[in-house]
Amino acid sequence: MADDGAPVELKQALQRTHDWFEVNSGWAPPEVDELAEWLADDVSRAPDDCPVQPGGICPHGLASWDVVLRSLEG
Numbered sequence: 001m002a003d004d005g006a007p008v009e010l011k012q013a014l015q016r017t018h019d020w021f022e023v024n025s026g027w028a029p030p031e032v033d034e035l036a037e038w039l040a041d042d043v044s045r046a047p048d049d050c051p052v053q054p055g056g057i058c059p060h061g062l063a064s065w066d067v068v069l070r071s072l073e074g
Helices: 008-023 032-040 065-073
Strands: none
Touching (some): 032 065
16 A cells, blocks of 8 residues: 555554455445446445445445545555
8 A cells, every 4th residue: 555645544444444355255346437426426435335435434444445446556
């Protein structure tokens, strides 16, 4: 993960999310169009399917898909 100056809480959520990926099967990132629709509606989802704000963290401590995918780009 790139160090992009993200808050510590978000970095910790990203780590928890990657840890979650290792023990949970059946997940898949959203399609590009689906993610774009969520963001246009100012919503997102976490990998465990919790609704969350874009750039946010779900109640279970997982980062939203937009954060996860953005972290993999850089």
